[in-house]
Amino acid sequence: QVRPVESGGGLVQPGDSLKLACVASGFPFNNRAMAWFRRPPGKERELVAAISTDGKIYSADSVRGRFTISRDNPKNTVYLQMNSLQFADTAVYTCAARGFYGADYSTLYSDYNYWGRGTQVTVSS
Numbered sequence: 001q002v003r004p005v006e007s008g009g010g011l012v013q014p015g016d017s018l019k020l021a022c023v024a025s026g027f028p029f030n031n032r033a034m035a036w037f038r039r040p041p042g043k044e045r046e047l048v049a050a051i052s053t054d055g056k057i058y059s060a061d062s063v064r065g066r067f068t069i070s071r072d073n074p075k076n077t078v079y080l081q082m083n084s085l086q087f088a089d090t091a092v093y094t095c096a097a098r099g100f101y102g103a104d105y106s107t108l109y110s111d112y113n114y115w116g117r118g119t120q121v122t123v124s125s
Contacts, residue, residue, distance in 0.1 A: 001026055002024065002025070002026040002027045002097065002113075002114040003024075003025075003026065003114070003116065004022050004023070004024040004095040004096065004097055004114055004115065004116035005022065005023050005024075005095075005116055005117075006020060006021070006022045006093065006094065006095050006116045006117070006118060006119040007020070007021050007022075007023075007119060008020040008021050008119060009093060009119030009120045009121045010120075010121065010122070011122045011124060012085055012121070012122070012123055012124075013085075013123070013124070013125055014085060014086055014087060014123055014125060015084060015085065016085050016123075017081070017082060017083045017084075017085065018082045018085065018121060019079060019080070019081050019082070020036070020079065020080040020082070020093055020095075020119060020121075021077055021078075021079050022034070022036075022077065022078045022079075022080075022095030022116060023075070023076055023077050024076055024077075024078070024095070024097050024114070025076055027097065027114070029073060029076040029097075030053060030073045031053055031102075031103055032053065032097050032098050032099075032102050032103070033050060033051065033052045033053060033097075033098045033102050033103060033104055033105040033106065034050065034051055034069075034071060034078040034095065034096070034097055034098075034105075035047060035048075035049065035050035035051070035069075035095070035096045035097075035098075035105060035106075035112060036048045036049050036050070036069060036078075036080045036093055036094070036095060036096075037093070037094050037096060037109065037112075038089075038091035038092065038093045038094070038121075039091055039092050039094070039118075040088070040090060040091040041090065041091070045094075045109060046060065047060060047107055047109070048060055048063055048067060048069075048080065048093070049063065049067055049068075049069035049080060050069065050105035050106070050107070051069045051070070051071050051078065051105060052103060052104045052105045053103040053104075054103070055071075056104070056105065057069055057105075058105050058107060062088070063082075063089075066082065066083050066084045066085075067080060067081065067082050067083070068080070068081040068083075069081075078095060080093065082121070085121075085123045086123060087123050087124070088123075089121060089123050090121060090122050090123050090124070091120075091121060092118040092119070092120055092121075093118060093119050093120075093121055094115055094116050094117070094118040094119075095115070095116040096112035096114065096115050096116070097112060097113065097114040098111060098112055098113060099112075099113030099114070
């Protein structure tokens with residue numbers, strides 16, 4: 001069964017850094033694009049960053065220059081390095097994987113077939 005599992009969330013102060021990790025097994029990780037979505041309190045889910053199998057990267061405007069997505073294929077893991085965290089970054093962060101023939105990232109929620117349960121990131125002073 002494919003189930004990405006996230007870790008690394010927590011409570012931090014503005015300006016701090018966190019690194020999220022997502023381990024995904026049960027499918028050929030090397031052949032699937034991966035993404036991080038988030039849902040802020042009371043708001044819709046949004047795409048934060050995505051990475052294709054060839055390393056092409058997408059970052060949302062709101063996090064570009066602060067967040068970096070990366071992948072380690074031998075470890076079946078995708079990371080989200082988050083720097084200069086802001087109050088607006090408070091959200092549940094969820095890892096997602098594309099399905100078959102999903103080597104390229106997509107910005108559409110519906111193109112991701114496998115989802116983790118999410119990890120809470122709270123930025124508070």
